[in-house]
Amino acid sequence: xxxxxxxxxSLTLTPGSTGSHPRVGLFVTCLVDLFRPSxxxxxxxxxxxxxxxxxxxxxxxCGQPAYNSGDRATAKALAGRIIADFDAFDYVVAxxxxxxxxxxxxxPLLFKDDPDWAVKADRFAAKTYELVSFLTDVLGVxxxxxxxxxxxxxxxxxxxxxxxxIEAQPRRLLASVRGIHLIEMEESNICCGFGGTFAVKYxxxxxxxxxxxxxxxxxxxxxxxxxxxLGCLMNMAGRLARxxxxxxxxxxxxxxxxxxxxxxxxxEPEKQAAQKGASKP
Amino acid sequence: xxxxxxxxxFKANAHHALGDADLQAAMAHVPTGFVxxxxxxxxRLPEFEALRDSARxxxxxxxxxxxxxxxxxxxxVLAAGGHVHFARTSDEANAIVLEICKSHxxxxxxxxxxxxxxxxxxxxxxxxNGIKPIETDLGEYIIQLRRETPSHIIAxxxxxxxxxxxxxxxxxxxxxDAKRDLEEPQTxxxxxxxxxxxxxxxxxxxxxxxxxxxxETGTSIxxxxxxxxxxxxxxPKVHIVLAAIEKLVPTLEDAAQILRVLARSAxxxxxxxxxxxxxxxxxADDPDGPEHYHVIILDNGRSxxxxxxxxxxxxxxxxxxxxxxxxxxxxxxxxAYGWVYPGPMGAVLTPSFIGLDQSSDxxxxxxxxxxxxxxxxxRIPLPxxxxxxxxxxxxxxxxxxxxxxxxxxxxxxxxNPRLYRAATWAAMSALGFFARGRDNLNxxxxxxxxxxxxxxxxxxxxxxxxxxxKRHTGPKS
Numbered sequence: 001x002x003x004x005x006x007x008x009x010s011l012t013l014t015p016g017s018t019g020s021h022p023r024v025g026l027f028v029t030c031l032v033d034l035f036r037p038s039x040x041x042x043x044x045x046x047x048x049x050x051x052x053x054x055x056x057x058x059x060x061x062c063g064q065p066a067y068n069s070g071d072r073a074t075a076k077a078l079a080g081r082i083i084a085d086f087d088a089f090d091y092v093v094a095x096x097x098x099x100x101x102x103x104x105x106x107x108p109l110l111f112k113d114d115p116d117w118a119v120k121a122d123r124f125a126a127k128t129y130e131l132v133s134f135l136t137d138v139l140g141v142x143x144x145x146x147x148x149x150x151x152x153x154x155x156x157x158x159x160x161x162x163x164x165x166i167e168a169q170p171r172r173l174l175a176s177v178r179g180i181h182l183i184e185m186e187e188s189n190i191c192c193g194f195g196g197t198f199a200v201k202y203x204x205x206x207x208x209x210x211x212x213x214x215x216x217x218x219x220x221x222x223x224x225x226x227x228x229x230l231g232c233l234m235n236m237a238g239r240l241a242r243x244x245x246x247x248x249x250x251x252x253x254x255x256x257x258x259x260x261x262x263x264x265x266x267x268e269p270e271k272q273a274a275q276k277g278a279s280k281p
Numbered sequence: 282x283x284x285x286x287x288x289x290x291f292k293a294n295a296h297h298a299l300g301d302a303d304l305q306a307a308m309a310h311v312p313t314g315f316v317x318x319x320x321x322x323x324x325r326l327p328e329f330e331a332l333r334d335s336a337r338x339x340x341x342x343x344x345x346x347x348x349x350x351x352x353x354x355x356x357x358v359l360a361a362g363g364h365v366h367f368a369r370t371s372d373e374a375n376a377i378v379l380e381i382c383k384s385h386x387x388x389x390x391x392x393x394x395x396x397x398x399x400x401x402x403x404x405x406x407x408x409x410n411g412i413k414p415i416e417t418d419l420g421e422y423i424i425q426l427r428r429e430t431p432s433h434i435i436a437x438x439x440x441x442x443x444x445x446x447x448x449x450x451x452x453x454x455x456x457x458d459a460k461r462d463l464e465e466p467q468t469x470x471x472x473x474x475x476x477x478x479x480x481x482x483x484x485x486x487x488x489x490x491x492x493x494x495x496x497e498t499g500t501s502i503x504x505x506x507x508x509x510x511x512x513x514x515x516x517p518k519v520h521i522v523l524a525a526i527e528k529l530v531p532t533l534e535d536a537a538q539i540l541r542v543l544a545r546s547a548x549x550x551x552x553x554x555x556x557x558x559x560x561x562x563x564x565a566d567d568p569d570g571p572e573h574y575h576v577i578i579l580d581n582g583r584s585x586x587x588x589x590x591x592x593x594x595x596x597x598x599x600x601x602x603x604x605x606x607x608x609x610x611x612x613x614x615x616x617a618y619g620w621v622y623p624g625p626m627g628a629v630l631t632p633s634f635i636g637l638d639q640s641s642d643x644x645x646x647x648x649x650x651x652x653x654x655x656x657x658x659x660r661i662p663l664p665x666x667x668x669x670x671x672x673x674x675x676x677x678x679x680x681x682x683x684x685x686x687x688x689x690x691x692x693x694x695x696x697n698p699r700l701y702r703a704a705t706w707a708a709m710s711a712l713g714f715f716a717r718g719r720d721n722l723n724x725x726x727x728x729x730x731x732x733x734x735x736x737x738x739x740x741x742x743x744x745x746x747x748x749x750x751k752r753h754t755g756p757k758s
Contacts, residue, residue: 035740162650
């Protein structure tokens, strides 16, 4: 997708000043909605800091589980509803490469044989972005106001990487976080074995793949694992925990938004060792 | 179908494969071997992406005019003194091979590596008719000794360790010195070569596959790394080429274009060691070559794919890159897929050959990570084609009941946003409460498939939407 920057002028304005603030509909994604609302609030903060007016229309699921299970009719019904419900927004942003990939790449395919809806789906796809790439590619954000004094390693989630080309953007913004030290793991671009319903339909294969990922994560010797998709993170965190690993997993939005007071994925508050700015998690 | 399929037992096959230490040791070489070599080869060739486009376009063009190119090819082969046989099914192809063998009184047949031979189950047919098939590709030779099928389309013995092969050679090559040193893989190759040399000279007929059939010249092309194909096709009096209809390309120049992506995608070589062209039988002034040259062109359902949504799959040039890069294939190897073609390309092809009801797990057993599509030299949209099978699977209700019920339950709420918000808030609050004081839930009755090998991270409690609504509409949401 060509990089456009229609918001260049508004970026020079400070939030709250009069001027054109892009109206962003946050598609929070089911997993964030259900399991980790803090990622949603981190996304809101990042978007608002960058000058967006954020709203959260009533929503459910992007339909990917149905779509990838072969239930095209349901996927289409859910897609149609989302396209209509987000019609008024300048942009639709999701803190997930997987859900954004579904909306950007697959919604148009669902409606390609329906002339009326094809136009709507294309228009919707053109204004829909994954969170981090929206910040960098559309809003032109080059740095964030955040401190996270830890070594981290980053997993490239498959859909974001291969469907939306998200690779440099998260690394660029992470580099602006004060105190952070990114250590690249081996095969960061290889699947973690999640694959949505795959993880439970073929649980043995899924965990074998997750195991290889866990080994690469542990070998990076960074105490914190970051990624842009909660599904992958829950899979990796779950396998790491079962292996007895102390690596903590977080969504990248939490770190970029300086909202790391919440315990990492699968950790209770009192057991949380990693305090923001502390020397070692 | 000539070859028995175990695709229906995919899950059990995968379970077995995951517990097979030898297999796991052998599969560990895939990422360090094939994947790393391909990446290095492509890094050396800046125009690789453009070549992929070109390879895709050549294949698409040929498929769009396949009837014309098949006719042109046939007339060129005939003009060169060869014969062309069209086989609609595996049975017809086997019958044609048998007929040729019988007409020459053949007792032994040497074979270059051919996946079409596997697809039609030729070896079993030859055996049953008193004709001895001898595989001459090292990998094929090894699995023939073990009475196995290939687990990879270009590396048939990819599932085996060197130690297993050494044990097989000691078991079978009993007339050799039992104390010989077979420590280095090269020594195994040398031993196989010595034995193979006698076979080449004794064979009545040589059968090879084809990587390309050239319409403009009537030439068949094979690429190999061992040179076994050359001896298979040039020493015996009769050469039979087994190929499927999608191997056609218009010109030698087209084949040369595709060759530039083939070996790089397959093994990371710039070119395979041998690229061998055959056009008809030996001519009067040729120093060697077969006296008879037959090409058997197999359809086996491909022409019906040509007219349908799986047409893109016919571009496949059988490089194996999709399986090499597939995290599922890397974990379970090729045999678990249960039929001739494994990995992502097999997950798309197998249902069209043996039926979706016999193989519905295959297109489902993918994380849709997209690696296969991203490395395919002819840009086949493999995940999209697998999804298409899933759609057929879903509409024919081939999905297991529990999965269907779980999906239906989710869909019900997903289609009713208000109900969804209320129900998920209640469910997540309950789950959050249940998980209090615990980092993870490591046993959940309804998530056994997850928690068997992974903890289930405890939710934070409540839902984002409920919290957001509370903040933005006051305390009553």
